[in-house]
Amino acid sequence: GSGDNVLPMRARKHPDLSPARDDENKVSSGEDDLDLPLFDLAVILAATDNFAAESKLGEGGFGPVYLGRLEDGQEVAVKRLSKKSSQGVEEFKNEVRLIAKLQHRNLVRLLGCCIDDDERLLVYEFMHNNSLDTFIFDDAKRKLLGWSKRFEIILGIARGLLYLHEDSRVRIIHRDMKASNVLLDRNMVPKISDFGIARMFGGDQTTAYTLKVIGTYGYMSPEYAMDGVFSIKSDIYSFGVMVLEIVTGKKIRGFYDAELDLNLCGYAWMLWKEGRSTELLDGAMGSSCDHSQVRRCIQVALMCVDVQPRNRPMMSSVVMMLAGENATLPEPNEPGVNLGRNRTDTGFSETQSEFTVTTTDTAYSKS
Numbered sequence: 001g002s003g004d005n006v007l008p009m010r011a012r013k014h015p016d017l018s019p020a021r022d023d024e025n026k027v028s029s030g031e032d033d034l035d036l037p038l039f040d041l042a043v044i045l046a047a048t049d050n051f052a053a054e055s056k057l058g059e060g061g062f063g064p065v066y067l068g069r070l071e072d073g074q075e076v077a078v079k080r081l082s083k084k085s086s087q088g089v090e091e092f093k094n095e096v097r098l099i100a101k102l103q104h105r106n107l108v109r110l111l112g113c114c115i116d117d118d119e120r121l122l123v124y125e126f127m128h129n130n131s132l133d134t135f136i137f138d139d140a141k142r143k144l145l146g147w148s149k150r151f152e153i154i155l156g157i158a159r160g161l162l163y164l165h166e167d168s169r170v171r172i173i174h175r176d177m178k179a180s181n182v183l184l185d186r187n188m189v190p191k192i193s194d195f196g197i198a199r200m201f202g203g204d205q206t207t208a209y210t211l212k213v214i215g216t217y218g219y220m221s222p223e224y225a226m227d228g229v230f231s232i233k234s235d236i237y238s239f240g241v242m243v244l245e246i247v248t249g250k251k252i253r254g255f256y257d258a259e260l261d262l263n264l265c266g267y268a269w270m271l272w273k274e275g276r277s278t279e280l281l282d283g284a285m286g287s288s289c290d291h292s293q294v295r296r297c298i299q300v301a302l303m304c305v306d307v308q309p310r311n312r313p314m315m316s317s318v319v320m321m322l323a324g325e326n327a328t329l330p331e332p333n334e335p336g337v338n339l340g341r342n343r344t345d346t347g348f349s350e351t352q353s354e355f356t357v358t359t360t361d362t363a364y365s366k367s
Contacts, residue, residue: 036097037112037123044068044114044121048078058131061176061216062197067126075126076111079197080119087200089115096122099196102168106160108183108193127191129184132246136179142249142282147289149188150246154297155322156190157182161239162315164195165232173230174198177238178219179245218252218263222307233309236318240304243297244268249282265305265335272302272332296322302332 047068048055055066063082069075087095096113103109114121132153135141145153164172174181175198183191215224221237224230241252244264248255255264262270271277277298278291300321306312311333313321321329 036093036100039112039114039121039123041114041116041119041121043070044078044123046071047076051080058180060181060194062194068123077124077126079122079124081122081197081200083118083120092120092200095196095200098170099199102164102170102172102196104160104163104168105189106156106191107163107195108191110196122197124193127183127193128186129188131180131193132182132184132190132242133179133251135184136246136249136282137251139284142284145188145285147281147285147294150285151290151293151297153182153184153188153190154243154246155319157192157239157242158315158319158322160190160192160195161235162319164192165235165315171232172196172199173232174235174238175230176215176219177235177242178216179242179251182242221309223309231309232314233312236304236312236315237306237309239315239318240301240312241265243301243304244280247282247294247297247301248280249284265302268298269302269332269335272298296329299329299332302335303330305335306333307335308333 045051047070048066051064051066055068057065057067057077059065060079063080066078066080067075068078092115093113096110100110100112108127109125111123111125113123129135135145136150161174161177164174172195174192174195176194177192181192181194183193185191217225219238219241221230221234224234224237241264245252248264248268250264252264255267256262257267260267260270268277268280271279277295278289280298281289281294300313300318304312304318
């Protein structure tokens with residue numbers, strides 16, 4: 001009887017992942033186009049308990065993130081974008097469509113979005129083990145991450161970045177690669193998050209405005225921090241910093257050796273030159289490490305933080321160098337960022353010393 005129809009209708013009104021059937025969405029713009037799931041605001045509000053404080057997972061560079069539970073029980077992460085985007089609704093939808101098409105096992109999957117008045121929400125798959133920084137910088141948890149797991153994480157991040165830079169249909173520069181933007185799933189597979197948001201907030205990429213919104217000190221390449229110039233090579237610089245953090249269990253922003261006047265990159269370089277690079281290893285890991293693999297990671301990381309963007313390897317080379325057992329790798333140069341006082345005895349040339357300011361906090365205000 002007519003009673004049979006009630007449920008399917010209700011299910012259709014509250015789509016979990018089926019697109020809302022508003023008119024403009026009925027016509028797909030080409031068979032290649034992935035129909036973008038548009039969530040009803042009501043569905044999102046129900047899922048996050050009206051953005052309850054208890055649902056808040058954290059605060060990203062682009063707005064707060066909430067844990068949501070859809071009607072079918074699926075857990076999602078809902079990112080509530082701050083209202084800085086210069087885009088209209090259509091451009092925003094196109095951008096989200098584009099990013100939803102980017103699928104790789106080392107990227108967080110975008111499930112859909114919600115656009116309602118001035119709300120812009122992105123709905124992602126939920127990652128159970130939170131972000132990489134909550135593991136490697138936590139005294140208890142980092143003991144759980146042995147070297148082989150850390151090496152897998154480094155390789156996974158590298159593969160995800162390679163896909164963004166070189167293998168997907170659009171070239172995407174992440175612009176804010178850091179440990180808190182790498183999420184870990186149930187099996188500790190690393191997934192890069194926020195890789196498309198930088199594009200949505202695009203516009204003129206070198207303006208001071210974008211420079212202030214996007215990027216995190218310590219992870220920023222010198223040419224980006226100083227001149228707002230960014231490229232694939234600025235992501236590669238940030239990747240190098242992350243590798244050093246994963247190896248050492250130390251934060252780029254928290255590590256500073258006052259006696260030697262070095263930050264983490266400078267310290268890694270000093271130990272590398274002296275053939276002592278395995279001393280960088282996080283003591284929490286225990287001793288079962290493949291030392292040649294550790295050295296290879298540090299060597300690749302140092303190549304990535306080269307002051308000259310043109311000397312940094314492309315991600316395709318990085319993946320090959322990390323995975324290649326016996327390849328002979330080029331020698332890295334001195335890293336570009338030194339916290340020194342421009343002393344002459346650091347062996348810095350004039351051209352390099354102009355970058356020495358880039359890791360100090362005072363040079364950067366988030367106003």
